[in-house]
Amino acid sequence: MPPSEPDRRSAVVMAATQGLGRACAHALAEAGHRLTVCGRDPARLDEAVRELSAHGTAVAGERADVSQAEQVERLVAGAVERFGRLDVLVVNAGGPPPGDFGDVGPEQWDAAYRLTLRSAVTAIGAALPAMRAGGFGRIVVIGSSSVRRPLGGLVLSNVFRPALAGLVKSLAVDLAAEGITVNMVSPGRIDTERVRALDARTAERTGGTAAQVRAASERSIPAGRYGRPEELAAAVRFLASEEAGYLTGQSLLVDGGLVPTLP
Ligand SMILES: NC(=O)c1ccc[n+]([C@@H]2O[C@H](COP(=O)([O-])OP(=O)(O)OC[C@H]3O[C@@H](n4cnc5c(N)ncnc54)[C@H](OP(=O)(O)O)[C@@H]3O)[C@@H](O)[C@H]2O)c1
Structure with missing residues (x-):
């Protein structure tokens, strides 16, 4: 029997109007989660909400720029208020702009910090009270293969994604006893x-x-x-599931074998 509405898990997927975020939202909707998704472009957001709603679960779309802390806080608070709970948070954002060290000035460093790292810190901080109240949480952070091996021409990713990996590992230790897992899923080339x-x-x-x-x-x-976006989303869906409760602090590459490093 499908769960009644208040028993249905609720998930926030950040930056989910296309690409990997949208595929993750589809996978979680298929698994029966009620969803709150965000993006900046209103037309893309409406289309994503329409498409995701076809799974038959409640879907809310919020216009939010995840590099703006107050918009992230509003996004998460809205999800908790709307569905009365928050079980899953998929931390995602647009990619930082390409460039080598010599191409990137102080403003781009600050912007990449706000987009890639601070958005995660803010979203997780905002989500934790509801997860703690429910005694259950699944936080999955979308990274990049740059957590294992720096990528040419993407210095901002090479610096801030490993910082995210450090955040994931630290939080996994801090939160394991509370039933909250924190993992990272990193695409190679999807x-x-x-x-x-x-x-x-x-x-x-x-x-x-x-x-x-x-x-x-x-x-x-x-x-x-x-890779196909749904191939990465399948890993996120598993990490967000009840069955993955003993799996935390892990950093998983979905890369078709691209990065031949040890974990
Ligand atoms: N695809 C890969 O193989 C790959 C590899 C390594 C890393 N990654 C990383 O994975 C993340 C997702 O990549 P993707 O390939 O799915 O990118 P994508 O196809 O460009 O999609 C990005 C999504 O994020 C939204 N978005 C962008 N900036 C945002 C912001 N500031 N606030 C809210 N939403 C925002 C976009 O919608 P709006 O523009 O309407 O806001 C869109 O829905 C990126 O950080 C990317 O760098 C991807």
């Missing part, structure tokens, strides 16, 4: 708008085409292809 834009940028710089860049990139992946 086929989304972000990856297509990065490929197009590389093509512009190297004088090739985006298709050539992609083909070369796929040759470097042992699986021989880019």
Whole structure:
């Protein structure tokens, strides 16, 4: 028998109007969670809410820029108020802009901190009281393969994602006794708008085409292809489940074998 509405778990998925966040929202909706999702673009947000609602679970869309702390606090508070509980938080954000050290000035460093690291700190801080009250919590942070190996031309990601990994490990230890798990799922190269834009940028710089860049990139992946967003979302869905309760502080790569480092 499906759970009654107050018994249904509630999940917040940040930055979920396309790409990985949206795929995670689909996976959690399929698993029966009531959802609160956010993004900045109102048209994309409406479309995502419409599409997610087809799973038959309650879905709320909030317009929020996750680099703005008060908007993140409002997003999480709204979810708790709307559904009376918060069980799952998927921490996600848009990617920081590409660039090497010499391309990035103080303003970009500050903006990347607010987008990638502070958004996570704020969202988790806002979510914890409701998770503690329910004696259950699943926090899953979307990272990047840069947590294991720095990526060329993405210095902001290379600096702030490992910081997120440190946050995940610290919190996992602090929260394990309260039934709250904290894990990280990191994409290698998953086929989304972000990856297509990065490929197009590389093509512009190297004088090739985006298709050539992609083909070369796929040759470097042992699986021989880019991943699909739902392949990453499947890992997030499992980590958000009841069954994953003894799994915390882990950092999982979903990368088709791309990064050959030990954990
Ligand atoms: N795809 C990959 O293979 C890959 C690899 C490594 C790391 N990542 C990281 O994983 C995250 C998600 O990537 P993706 O590939 O799904 O990116 P994407 O296709 O560009 O989608 C980003 C999503 O985040 C939303 N968003 C962006 N900035 C936001 C903000 N400030 N506040 C609220 N929502 C925001 C976008 O909607 P709006 O623009 O409407 O706000 C959109 O829904 C990024 O941080 C990316 O760097 C991805």
